Amino acid sequence: MVTPAASSSRSIDVLIVGAGAAGMMCAVEAARRGRSVLIVDHARNPGEKIRISGGGRCNFTNLGTTAANFLGENPRFATSALKRFTQHDFIKRVDRAGIAWHEKTLGQLFCDDSAKQIVRMLTDDMRNAGAVLKMGTGVDRVARYGDGFEAALSDGAVVRCASLVLATGGKSIPKMGATGWAYDTARQFGLRVTETRPALVPLTFEPGLLEKLASLSGLSVEAEITHRASSSAERGRPNGQTVFKEGLLFTHRGLSGPSILQISSYWREGEAITAALAPGADVYARLKAAKEENGKQMLHTALGHIVPRRLAESIAEREGVKGKLAEIGDKTLRRLDEAVNAWTVKPVGSEGYRTAEVTLGGVATDQLDQQTMAATPVPGLFVIGEAVDITGWLGGYNFQWAWSSGWAAGQSC
Structure with a gap:
């Protein structure tokens, strides 16, 4: 001193x-x-x-x-x-x-x-x-x-x-x-x-979405977050697009973790972000293969081999899909693939200067x-x-x- x-x-x-x-x-x-x-x-x-x-x-x-x-x-x-x-x-x-x-x-x-x-x-x-x-x-x-x-x-x-x-x-x-x-x-x-x-800050969701995601609070996954600019706020980026692949954390207010903090500097109110929650994984192909190998396997179990079990259950519930793999068509499997690796959400704000x-x-x-x-x-x-x-x-x-x-x-x- x-x-x-x-x-x-x-x-x-x-x-x-x-x-x-x-x-x-x-x-x-x-x-x-x-x-x-x-x-x-x-x-x-x-x-x-x-x-x-x-x-x-x-x-x-x-x-x-x-x-x-x-x-x-x-x-x-x-x-x-x-x-x-x-x-x-x-x-x-x-x-x-x-x-x-x-x-x-x-x-x-x-x-x-x-x-x-x-x-x-x-x-x-x-x-x-x-x-x-x-x-x-x-x-x-x-x-x-x-x-x-x-x-x-x-x-x-x-x-x-x-x-x-x-x-x-x-x-x-x-x-x-x-x-x-x-x-x-x-x-x-x-x-x-x-x-x-505020920049490098957690993003927040509206109450309805928070209620749907409540079971995921505290869960962390490696994710790839994409943001596409809807205005001239961000210039000089290819197609106005920014991508960060780092950790993502579900919180009781919304999303945090390095990938979210990074994207928050580019995000603006009214804009959406897209998350790949199993980046690099072909979810459709893996679920299709699991279906052919063991059609009696429950969807959330098979999906739980690709993403954490809590997240698998949440996605299945959010998409309204349940039951055995043999009972699920390819169109639905593709929709689940998109729900995992092209999950698009629109935050309502950030946690502000406080954090x-x-x-x-x-x-x-x-x-x-x-x-x-x-x-x-x-x-x-x-x-x-x-x-x-x-x-x-x-x-x-x-x-x-x-x-x-x-x-x-x-x-x-």
Whole structure:
């Protein structure tokens, strides 16, 4: 933990608001360049999202990170920062800090021990570089002051700075203190903010469908989820289609699990998603073969060899099919195939910012310099991390964007 500085009025080079992943990375880099840096946050401890991420082990990056893993009006905006400070560059820092890590599926890297090690690495680097951290301190007011900025802090101090960095993230997980402060401040200085909405979030169903699926709550399966855009909200995807193949979890509110969290960033109200609950399995062929081998076998038993028994029973009931395989025609078997691997449903909403891992949207990238993260219409203002209209997939991508964008700003602020 970095020792907070005593309250005072002073002039500094850089004021960073937000002691999360991006803000701390920026503070380290700016201080290493010899800049006088103050980083403030209204929370009690730095890096709280880091601490709770990955089940407490922090999915700190992804080996496959490219701009293709991000959403926004212009996801390619992220390319410069991601190439200049890569996932491999961050891994080197983790290695130098003596933090053991391991790779899980799909290139996701986690700490072997605790996410607190990543927080400690960053706070140690800040302290060693000379950056000052003040926790429990918010910004009551900020305004232009000459060529720089003047900020009134909640502890009574007034700070004047040449560079101001907005690093407070988005609105996700408000119980941890998340707010829209970065967006409000950006607008105050005339910057455009794109529509913001919860992302990487569970989806919810209407009561009638929930009642039909109640027996499945808590059941998890490997699934392939497909979403086809019905508007221009998602551009640049083949046929407007997005597909994720990962775990799916039935909940008492709807659907969750990695595949659903991923697709939630693309889904919009009024749109449907299609789930393959036994991806790669030819359900019709397998049921047909089971029928020919043992026609006396009950449908739910045969289907239970393809998907979990609870799911097999639910699908059979939902489709109104029961009895022995010998009594079921091929047309019905094909309908069951579709019920398993082309189950199309229309969520009514999401669980919102309360459980969303990130916020989609943010400060528009057409007003930021992709190399420095500086706001081109407002000299001295920088926006980094989740506050920017760059949102990553689930799996360590958002942390890598935080490291890369924070590093980029730290070279120039």
